[in-house]
Amino acid sequence: MTSTALLTDQYELTMISAALAAGTAGRRCVFEVFARRLPDGRRYGVVAGTGRLLDELADFRFTDDELRALTGIVDEATLDWLAGYRFSGEIDGYAEGELYFPGSPVLTVRGGFAEAVILETLVLSILNHDSAIASAAARMVSAAAGRPIIEMGSRRTHERAAVAAARAAYLAGLTATSNLEAARTYGVPSAGTAAHAWTLSFAGSGGERAAFAAQIARLGIGTTLLVDTYDITTGVRNAIEVAGPELNAVRIDSGDLGMLARQVRQQLDDLGATRTKIVVSGDLDEYAIASLRAEPVDIYGVGTSLVTGSGAPTAGMVYKLVEVDGIPVSKRASHKESRGGAKRAVRTARDTGTVVEEILYRDGTALPPDAAGTLNVRELQIPLVRGGDRVDGLPTLTDARTHLARGLVSLPWEGLGLSHGEPAIGTRFADTPTPETP
């Protein structure tokens, strides 16, 4: 195991040090994770990363190595406490693949002040990254309207973030990833054929035709030939002459993809390769994908825009203390106020399945009467950790993928719009308690 314990901001340990000295480290606390708003113009967010968080929580231990690194940063008493650290509290949260909206309490951590405050960085790093990717990816999947999308963005983001991004993209409905570590670690289907370097490597010894022939010889006609290294029309002709009209696919990675797709489709059909698919890639985002909807494109490859969250590389979630020894608390000095008190969340739906609103209400109170009277009310939080241990039988990555696909179908029709808009449904705080005055 590689310890994840130092993936932590120093202030968490400083606070623990002071709390141990003040005798407040064990105060019963509730921390909630939520996003104050969605990224600009987005209509929904997708919760992702929960599975990874539970994996990394299990490795959140201060071994001798970590304690040595912290010597001089925190005092002996704190080091002793860290040496015995093991989260012993409870975590509830929205299932992976659940939609979220501004204020949705996507994760709730209950425990002593010290044992819970220390998890802030790990929790937020994972949820903010993975949710940002899944949220962008889900829009791309909508835009593709059923056509497959392959994730190929590893080269444009941090090498480990790339693995998590491939996982989040698969959760959101992408078909496959180029990333081999994601295939190993999470079982995401992987894909890949050739880059321009392959064709270029035959310069001076047969050129593009030789490159295609070598690729077909080894990988068969089920492969995809990249036809835009030199001239696309020549590339397509070379591809079909070398592979025959049963070639699985050609890929275009540059230029006006819509115009080129039409031209290549016509050429392929003229060459009798009527079943040869067209893969397009090259700076695609959800808008570019949507703009290609009427074009003869069979498969999309997305990279940069996916791994950078298509303009929103972080979900902006925060980890806020909302309750101490049963007292609701919240910051009040600015526009940033959150609502104190641990919350539960339900989403109501019409009989058609279309969701109506999200209702948050104080934990420990009854569901508000107007919601309780509705026929279709779904609890959004599920137990994730009890007594510090992961609950058995949690949804798998595949479950999360299915859950999201269903969730997207449940949105009001305008919720899937790509243009800037409001959250697809409203979030209503029912029975919000009054925050405690200090």
Next chain:
Amino acid sequence: MTSTALLTDQYELTMISAALAAGTAGRRCVFEVFARRLPDGRRYGVVAGTGRLLDELADFRFTDDELRALTGIVDEATLDWLAGYRFSGEIDGYAEGELYFPGSPVLTVRGGFAEAVILETLVLSILNHDSAIASAAARMVSAAAGRPIIEMGSRRTHERAAVAAARAAYLAGLTATSNLEAARTYGVPSAGTAAHAWTLSFAGSGGERAAFAAQIARLGIGTTLLVDTYDITTGVRNAIEVAGPELNAVRIDSGDLGMLARQVRQQLDDLGATRTKIVVSGDLDEYAIASLRAEPVDIYGVGTSLVTGSGAPTAGMVYKLVEVDGIPVSKRASHKESRGGAKRAVRTARDTGTVVEEILYRDGTALPPDAAGTLNVRELQIPLVRGGDRVDGLPTLTDARTHLARGLVSLPWEGLGLSHGEPAIGTRFADTPTPETP
């Protein structure tokens, strides 16, 4: 060691498989890493990640675990080749902390086709991420005009990307990081005091004053008290009453930071705390930092905008095959053409030290006569790897930090502008060879 070998796109292994079958795996190749353009409106980029790349290259090995994961993805012959994989070629590159511009050959990898093509993803993931962060961070350091900046963005990016971001930010001149793993792994100075949760955790048992007293009791008056949990004016009064006028610093994390800084400065001075510093944080980017230049701010804390590259989360570098068995090659089907042939790079400067331009010329040829006649010509590429091994005595992270600080001083004055502009100096291709026709 944790192998980094699967931080790789599948197409690299597919190409190797085909190359082994075709007998082309050993062709002598040169791959170059460069950015076709800088992020929109940026005037320079900062090379970062080289040190991390060399670390991860040493762990790029296919052990039994990796080979098992690849069974079914590539053939037996390829698995055998991967089992013995160890990069044996040469790598040259711009030193970490060097400035780069469009087309700058920031890394050059020489080796057999297969052994070099396989490194594309690892190389690009690291350089694209770290350079994006360092490039944004350098602008923040310029904007801060000598005031210290603390990096506290870990919660807004992938948990491992956060560690690399802290390293890149330190390279770019930030003073410290909140990230403890970056402190352990790279020796970046770490910092941190308390969050709003600390103050809130004293709700019902003394509130803000009790929280401040407990923090001071444990950490002394050298700490920073966060004064905006409830009312800032009350917070500042509580802080000084509890800590005395020798308190090191107060932090404001929300609101109109300029107005609040003036107000808090006045209040601190009135309370006799004339040496108590003001730390500001909360959605700061280089523009917000610059806008606070005239305000009584002593230290900035930056988070989200830093770890997301302030609008440019990836540097957009590519890894392109430029030479095969001595033949210059390049893709030509689109606007994406690169220039074939391995290149060397120099930067010329006036006697004042101000740089004039970057000149790229074909490796193996003499420096162009007009550059050779200039007094101040600096070679930009340094040897990084020879025979697969890291060269001894490479610049350290601290060296890179110093190198960048000097590099920024060498830019023409308009090069440090924050507004959208052109690259600070031009890049000229001298003696560009004609690419080979296939």
